[in-house]
Amino acid sequence: MKIVIAGLGNIGGSFALAIKSNAPEHEVYAIDIDAESLRDAEDGGLIRKGFESPEAIIPHADLIIFSVYPMTLKSLVAEYAPYFKENVVLTDVTGVKRSIIEEIEPLLSDDADFIFGHPMAGRENRGLSFASGEVFRDANYLFTPTPGNKPENIEMLTAFVREIGFRNVTSITPDFHDEVIGFTSQLAHVIAVSLINSDDPVRDTKAYTGDSYRDLTRITNINEKLWPELFIMNKDHLLNHIDGFKEQLDQLTKAIENEDVETMQEMMIESRHRYHDLHNLDESDWT
Amino acid sequence: MKIVIAGLGNIGGSFALAIKSNAPEHEVYAIDIDAESLRDAEDGGLIRKGFESPEAIIPHADLIIFSVYPMTLKSLVAEYAPYFKENVVLTDVTGVKRSIIEEIEPLLSDDADFIFGHPMAGRENRGLSFASGEVFRDANYLFTPTPGNKPENIEMLTAFVREIGFRNVTSITPDFHDEVIGFTSQLAHVIAVSLINSDDPVRDTKAYTGDSYRDLTRITNINEKLWPELFIMNKDHLLNHIDGFKEQLDQLTKAIENEDVETMQEMMIESRHRYHDLHNLDESDWT
The missing domain is CATH 3.40.50.720 (NAD(P)-binding Rossmann-like Domain)
Structure with a gap:
């Protein structure tokens, strides 16, 4: 054709x-x-x-x-x-x-x-x-x-x-698309931009990064002409996802403050299960 | 030897x-x-x-x-x-x-x-x-x-x-080590665990992921016997870094709520500069 x-x-x-x-x-x-x-x-x-x-x-x-x-x-x-x-x-x-x-x-x-x-x-x-x-x-x-x-x-x-x-x-459906992409793509970009912008430039961080930081900031090479438009068009779902993420972040932060090992371990076991599910893996080879 | x-x-x-x-x-x-x-x-x-x-x-x-x-x-x-x-x-x-x-x-x-x-x-x-x-x-x-x-x-x-x-x-110095690793490694793990745990399991998200989500959750295959210990030993620096991240996240969230394109663009331009600095790149090839 x-x-x-x-x-x-x-x-x-x-x-x-x-x-x-x-x-x-x-x-x-x-x-x-x-x-x-x-x-x-x-x-x-x-x-x-x-x-x-x-x-x-x-x-x-x-x-x-x-x-x-x-x-x-x-x-x-x-x-x-x-x-x-x-x-x-x-x-x-x-x-x-x-x-x-x-x-x-x-x-x-x-x-x-x-x-x-x-x-x-x-x-x-x-x-x-x-x-x-x-x-x-x-x-x-x-x-x-x-x-x-x-x-x-x-x-x-x-x-x-x-x-x-x-x-x-x-x-x-278009609505389910926007809901799931709001999570897997847009929320990920919101988090990555917030992370790299919270770096202290005085520190010369790049001399001390391993893979973790590079993994989490790989999508910060972001096109500012495109993404604000996408965020606004999907504002309802995206704000919902940010709320859900912040709830988890606050829970983990509180566990760290309280030195609550048990809660931290539960959250990490859960995240490891989800990692293995995402990648269709057996549970082995921890990082 | x-x-x-x-x-x-x-x-x-x-x-x-x-x-x-x-x-x-x-x-x-x-x-x-x-x-x-x-x-x-x-x-x-x-x-x-x-x-x-x-x-x-x-x-x-x-x-x-x-x-x-x-x-x-x-x-x-x-x-x-x-x-x-x-x-x-x-x-x-x-x-x-x-x-x-x-x-x-x-x-x-x-x-x-x-x-x-x-x-x-x-x-x-x-x-x-x-x-x-x-x-x-x-x-x-x-x-x-x-x-x-x-x-x-x-x-x-x-x-x-x-x-x-x-x-x-x-x-x-040991203190500078803990400060910078609290940012590049520990904060990254806190964020990644919070992100994957905020997923809605009903959604079958893995069918809809691109690289962004996989990048940001790659370190969630986490060892729960090790990391709570590391977090607690470095609690002061880590909690500081979580605060700094949340400030940026709140600022970006507010800009999305207000459909404030200008602030979003400023934050994205900043993140792109930082990305290029981190990877010693010229500014080209946006994602």
Whole structure:
């Protein structure tokens, strides 16, 4: 099929690469405001052709992957909508769903099928996997179907993202998506930013870090143009999760204050069980 | 020299392996209560010979590496002290220093030189590096010399740990050690345990995790026999660091509540600067 990637940034470029490496039968085009990125992608064989505006290519697209900031998505869909081919399939990569879906669905004609999605692409070993085209290998993909989506298009997209490397492809409700991502991704970013910002710069901490601190601050290389928007769009769930975390933190802090070994041990045994469950491991090899 | 490793667990075994691979000129012996571990280590060529009690081997040791739990250290030093060779050098691997030093120093004769230390061994790619004997490759080592330590012994130990793979070997005061480790290691463990324990088990979170959550909970496979002890021994510094973290967390939470994009952006720009400083990077490649 003819695929248009709208926004050839980090994620859009990864899609182009993953398709080229794993599903070269598709024709991939891209739209971006950065002419140089488009030329580079053409020269590198990542895309067939790049466009700086939609009118010449959108009418031919069977699938459009919008890989842009959430605040850009609405205006881009509105701009492209007049050119959509009949029965076009659309998808996005945004990390929150409820408010995005609410904004976008009114813009669509009845035959345009927007299946909202969230590729949970790994960052670890990104360089290596990028070089080999395995940039999405074994990552998770979440779709949040709405009542208007056609089942055959959901099936098609599911098969497509599996083909380009994703392993677990799951369909969940937009609200459950936002609840669980608010915990696994957004809360994690809130904590990591708070931790690294609480460091005392006078200390030259980096000379004394082991893996723990580096693990917990690895996601602090954060994009401030994107994340405040995501936090606000998911404010209700995120604030709930912060409360839950603070309850646990306060309980552990109190146990330390009181030198209450028993409570600390119970909390650590619980955390170890959860670690093993998360990683599908037997209980062995403590850190 | 003749080295005795007292306690052939995870860290003790790593020392044996690192010496075998990088400094095979030394004769390595071990004492452990687990006879089977000792036989395995002998059979694998990790140690020359294992002992279940100190009297036959401690009198020959030039260097004793105590790699045991902090609560075991005091009784073990007391038990071995009558057998110490003149001018023996001793070291430990405990993650807190002030209270340990206070407990141990009174047990020592004048000629026994205990140089307290803390190997900050990496866990990442442990399997691979373990197989190649590079288990300590490029990790940090902290020594916390006391007024009684002989400079030539500090030099000897520094050279020795460099020889077996450690890169940055730093001497700092016991109090500064406990302050900085309270931040980079203990606070990180407190946060990680609180995060994973705040998960809602009904949710089956593991189906929806990306790297963020796995990064932040990697250290929750925690040993509840060790860590409450470490937390209590370093209570003053740790509680201070928890307070500092909570201040930042509260500030960010308030900005989310108020949809205060400007404050969120300032905090994220700050965290990104700190990330780049921690990793000695230029500012590029946002996540």
